[in-house]
Amino acid sequence: MLLEVRDLQVEFRTREGVAKAVNGVNYTVDEGETLAVLGESGSGKSVTAQAIMGILDMPPGKIAGGEIVFQGKDLLKLKEEERRKVRGAKMAMIFQDALSSLNPVLSVGAQIGELFTVHQGMSRKDARTKAVELMDRVRIPAAQERVGQYPHQFSGGMRQRIMIAMALALEPDLIIADEPTTALDVTVQAQVMDLLAELQRELGMGLILITHDLGVVADVADRIAVMYAGRIVETAPVHEIYKRPAHPYTKGLLESIPRLDQKGQELYAIKGLPPNLMHIPPGCAFNPRCPMAQDVCRTDVPPLYEVSPTRRSACHFWKETLDAGQ
Amino acid sequence: MSENTNSTTAVADVIPGQRDADSAPLLQVRDLKKHFPIKGGFPIRRTVGAVKAVDGVSFDVHPGEALGLVGESGCGKSTTGRLLTRLYEPTEGTVTYNGQDISHLNRRQLAPIRSEIQMIFQDPYASLNPRQTVGSIISGPMEINGINPPGGREARVRELLEIVGLNPEHYNRFPHEFSGGQRQRIGVARAVALEPKLIIADEPVSALDVSIQAQVINLLQKVQREMGIAFVFIAHDLAIVRHFSQRIAVMYLGKVVEIADRESLYTRPRHPYTHALMSAVPNADIDAEKKERIRLEGDVPSPISPPSGCRFRTRCWKAQDKCATEEPPLVQISGSNEGHLTACHFPEEPTTVDRGEDIVLDPALAALEESGENA
Structure with missing residues (x-):
């Protein structure tokens, strides 16, 4: 077990009240495994990742409970100094928007090299050589010539490759990629996803892939965790979830994708809106939008039921959902 | 299960086949070009080059038809959309609407056509005035065009809110009180307020969450079907374009590289x-x-x-x-x-x-x- 998140809770204090962004999330990632965390905006998928990385803005954020066990140590109990040694060296993050995550006034070579000078005390010259190596590795053409260029001189896909190079620099054991291809065009998105999957296999890292795109994860993920209103509602191996979802929310998401074989028909749409995190409905958070909701859903929060040894679903009626999917 | 799945009625694929025989195109675009000048030099700023955003695009849109425009960012699909609505003036080429060349008309000459060609924008946060109530946003087009619907404008706005699936009671609310999907519904209500003949929808669902996208696509389809409005649907998501459009044009670097009806394009x-x-x-x-x-x-x-x-x-x-x-x-x-x-x-x-x-x-x-x- 590389990483285990146990009952993590994160709140944000705002003027209007306390927003519960993450309400008891549990997931695990093994060495060399790709876990896709799927959810819409506000589902808590990015906040969970930020809590793992230790880059949550506190305040207004606050970790209200839970544990994040990484390689046997609870990260939440570490001092900031020790935490900093983990961050970057043992785990690294790739962000959605490469342009705003890179420093516009430093050359990309300096930004990649900084990891080596800070974490490993390497000389600047050696760090630059390492930077060229890494840029080669993420297939940036003419890396030797481009190492001194600035972020604005690269295209979106190339900038995302530089982000990947920085994340890989110290060969971490875990990479968290937060919507790494959302800002890219489809043809470039395919390039970047292929590259990420390949490097992950090569280096045997654990990968948490955060996304809202059901299509992107189908190709690369081993397991999927679906989040809704700060909770995991379903986890399953990737193939099983697409064939037979065990939660009505997952089912609704899958059905609302326009399939290539049906056109012009009305799309299935999940009715209503995601809940306001300051007023999460009692019982199952999805109940106001759920076509299967019964009285019990409005009062009792469903635990993560065991569907099979590898699958969990937080739905009182997971059996019915599973059967309806056939 | 839910009412949504039961009501999956197919949209009539009326367009291909009979289109060419009995209907004149609503919109004819011929060799359309838009070059944005690049100014440079000192002390006198001269034009040193041009960004050829759209560089020779031709297609037709027939009444009631949905034409999809796909391509990667920078291929000129949004610029084309803005040329069709005459938010930009073309550098070369013509846009003919209902037999009338509108490519170089001035503001006054365009006024009667403006009400017939409407636009839905990508970003529902930026395209609604934050200081206006929903009521005044939607009645704006009627006010400008001096249209007084029977029963008054307010009644018409309430009716429109109902059509797009919003609560008519929210007439006096401001845009910030709505979610992204709801704001896009307001954008749709504003676009259909004057019962236009053509709507240019520029990435209307790209900014929305997956579960909300389907709701807005269904709404647009309902509007298209029930009001017989022709659409130019601009998007980068091929699955959504295929779902929505009968005919699709693929753009690359300012040009149309392929255009065909949906079936033909996606299978061959x-x-x-x-x-x-x-x-x-x-x-x-x-x-x-x-x-x-x-x-x-x-x-x-x-x-x-x-x-x-x-x-x-x-x-x-x-x-x-x-x-x-x-x-x-x-x-x-x-x-x-x-x-x-x-x-x-x-x-x-x-x-x-x-x-x-x-x-x-x-x-x-x-x-x-x-x-x-x-x-």
């Missing part, structure tokens, strides 16, 4: 770029047969100095000398269906059957794989 793409674009779309259907993956190398070239000849040649795996010297015309090539036009010297076979293995177009990747074999 002839242009290598169309083929690559489709194969790059990740498929959520895990059971689907593994498609051949075409990985394109590099990025779209700069529209300031586009490649000579065929613009796709720098990324194309079929490019030959001819592609650099001769620009391929947009024509129906042998083996294509009626109305399926392609601009390519060396088109793909009219089929999408597997070729067996991946075409790897990234030279770095190819080199890596080779060295891996040698080691």
